Amino acid sequence: MTQPPNHEPPVLELDGLTVELGRRTILDRLEASFSGRAIGLLGPNGAGKTTLLRTLLGFYRPSAGGAKVFGRKLATEGKQIRAEIGYMPESDAYISNITAVHFVRLMAELSGLPSEAALERAHEALFYVGLGEARYRKVGTFSTGMKQMVKLAQALVHGPRLLMLDEPTNGLDPPARKRMIDLVSDIRDRGTSRIILSSHLLGDVETVCDEVLILKRGAIADSCDLEADRRANKSFVEVDLEAPSDDFDRAVAALGCEVASLEPGRLKLVMPADLSTRSLWTTADELGVGIRRLDLKRDSLQDIFMRAMEDNHGGV
Amino acid sequence: MAVYERIWRRYDGSLTPLRWRPAVITKYALAEAFSSRIFAAFYVLCLLPTAIGVFLVYLSHNVSLLEQIGLTKEFMGGLTAVFFQFLFLWQALPAFFVAVIVSPSLIAADISNNALSLYLGRPIDRRDYVLGKMAVLFLLLSPITWIGGLLIFILQAYLEGNGWGFENWRIGAAYLVGHITWIVVISLLTLAISAWVRFKPAARGALFGIIFILAGFAQAINAVTNTSVGDLINLTRAIYNVVMSIFGGPTHGDLPIALNWFTLAATCVLSIWMLHRKLRAHEVVS
Structure with a gap:
């Protein structure tokens, strides 16, 4: 605290x-x-x-x-x-x-x-x-x-x-x-x-x-x-690709993002504070990868709350 | 700061001492009581027995005035203890009515809309709260009871001279102890009723019931059992006997005076318990 x-x-x-x-x-x-x-x-x-x-x-x-x-x-x-x-x-x-x-x-x-x-x-x-x-x-x-x-x-x-x-x-x-x-x-x-x-x-x-x-x-x-x-300004981004691409995964990791693969072609990224979503669009364009959806979201209080409610005893 | 600016700021001025906070409760409750003109008029009427007593004491020592209206100094058989006992009763009775009028709204108004949590969320505890509310009744009842009574006693002692005050100290003691005891008992009882019965007419009815119906019930018990045991639940008899014992006058019934004191003390303890149960910032369901 x-x-x-x-x-x-x-x-x-x-x-x-x-x-x-x-x-x-x-x-x-x-x-x-x-x-x-x-x-x-x-x-x-x-x-x-x-x-x-x-x-x-x-x-x-x-x-x-x-x-x-x-x-x-x-x-x-x-x-x-x-x-x-x-x-x-x-x-x-x-x-x-x-x-x-x-x-x-x-x-x-x-x-x-x-x-x-x-x-x-x-x-x-x-x-x-x-x-x-x-x-x-x-x-x-x-x-x-x-x-x-x-x-x-x-x-x-x-x-x-x-x-x-x-x-x-x-x-x-x-x-x-x-x-x-x-x-x-x-x-x-x-x-x-x-x-x-x-x-x-x-x-x-x-x-x-x-x-x-x-x-x-x-x-x-x-x-x-x-x-x-x-203050840490951690930005979470969910990206849906038109097709899975290892090149894109490596490229965004090289930009400083933490990458988690939710399922093939669907990634969750933690972006550093100095990186904007524009860089992701540019990278995808350069690699010829199509982005179907890109949601920028922080780990909201709702996420934290729901996790807390589900932990321990299960269910809210 | 002008009020229209709609800016909030911290308060950095001086604060009143913590021990005086209950007086705020008293001040506001007194203002509320006297906001009714009818009550204010009634309260003035309650001072009448004391005013008449002062007048009679003055009159009985003003020989020339007595002669002008065709009376002698012994027109009342002199100012005997009976006169002061009679006056005591005519002071105590209006005091009861004042308590009955004022007290039902003292606590009920705070409880009915959960305002107690706002009082007790401040540096006020339940004892402070009760003392603040009791002080309202004490301040209201004192001038029409023991202060007026002692005033008459002192006036009589002054005008009579010759050590009359020392010879008749029991009269002064009866006014002081008797009236204050009555105020404490009736204040605690009426506050307890106010805490439990929120509807004013019902609270007033309950008070009359406790004082007068219980007295009738006690008489019935006495008649059936052919004893004075019913007086244990008779508040008016208890205070009467206690006061008369201080006056040195005759008491009613066979119960020892200590048991009359016990009745009054038990009423106070029961009232405090009722207040303790009810005066909480929030209901606790166990």
Whole structure:
């Protein structure tokens, strides 16, 4: 995982974290460390993503192991950890009979902002998430999309060091979903807050996150550093030839590509960063080899996710 | 920063101390209670027994005023302990009604839309949350109970002089201990009901049921068994006997006062257990 800059403690360290609810093990000996700007929690429903977030907030007590957030121990510094977190839960969470600005201001004051600053920040946060015109309406009258946005506003009103977003795009129509993802990406790019984004939507995580933890049945199925992959700029290309050609295989290998033959006449290439697909077309032309299809694709998060789901126990 | 700029930034100003965060809950809940003009008017009415008490104490020491209206200093038989006991009851009863009006919305509003996870996701724990909500009732009920009662007691002691305050310390103690005990019991009980019953009218009905129907049921048990054992579940009898024992006045029934204290303590423990069970950021299904 990414090394923290300036010896800053990692955003999140999981040290054998185990959580049991009732007699069921929900999180099973999680071991990981993350320092990225945006950390994605991926997994199918019931994988333990929400339980992990709630455990970090102190809602559930670990039955074994522990965790650290910004170097603070969960077991002994719960309040200090929560003071640095803005939490947007997955389910509806609001006080229905007060106005949005009143609600967000209350949450800001609970996070420690003095009354006047809380009021100012509440207005700012509501404008920022696009609820400026609706800020004097009672939260109970909001649509689903507006309730999601007001949840985001209360999570970021106090300018937390870490923003925990649990399925933030749940129940949103495509334009609202894009707006939400744009907002989260904007917060990430400003660099003043780290983000943990829990979602089962690969697209959301891939757009926002630079590190990903994939959970399956409460255990870590995989983790990857998307940012490092992007930096390495590994490009995967699938090529279908009109006829198998050993000359073409040797020629592209000479260009620096790693070549894997999927079947006769069908290749998978890993291209170096400085090589473009144009070179492949040129080589084929020079050798008189016909290319029927050429797909440029990175090893997408979907590939990583599907592999993680298929590993170990087989099937998603 | 102007609000129209739609820019998000970190907050780098000063923060309030962690220990004062529960006071935020109290502040907002108080504002919510007094946002109703009807409640505000009712609350003022609840101060009436104290105002009348102050007036009567003043009147009983103002001989010239008494003469003008054709009364003597002994027009009430003097300000005996009975006067203060009677006044105590007329302070405690409105306090109960204030608690019944205010408390059902204190916790239910947070639980019904899962807002508890937002409170508890901040540097607030469940104890802070309950203390913040209890403080609402304590602040509301104190002026109409023990503060008003002690004010009257101190005024009487001042006007009477001659060590009256020392001789009648039990009156002051009864106002202080009795009212605060009543506030704690009724606050915990009403908060527990608020946590479990989200529909306000049902929560109010449950409170009346616990106080008055249970009292009737206790009387029935007493009548059938020809004992006072039913008083163990009679909250009004328990607080009455406890207060009267501090006043040094007659109590009802045969139960030792310690058992009346036990009834009140058991109510508090049961209420705390109910709050402990219900006040969670998320339901845990085992």
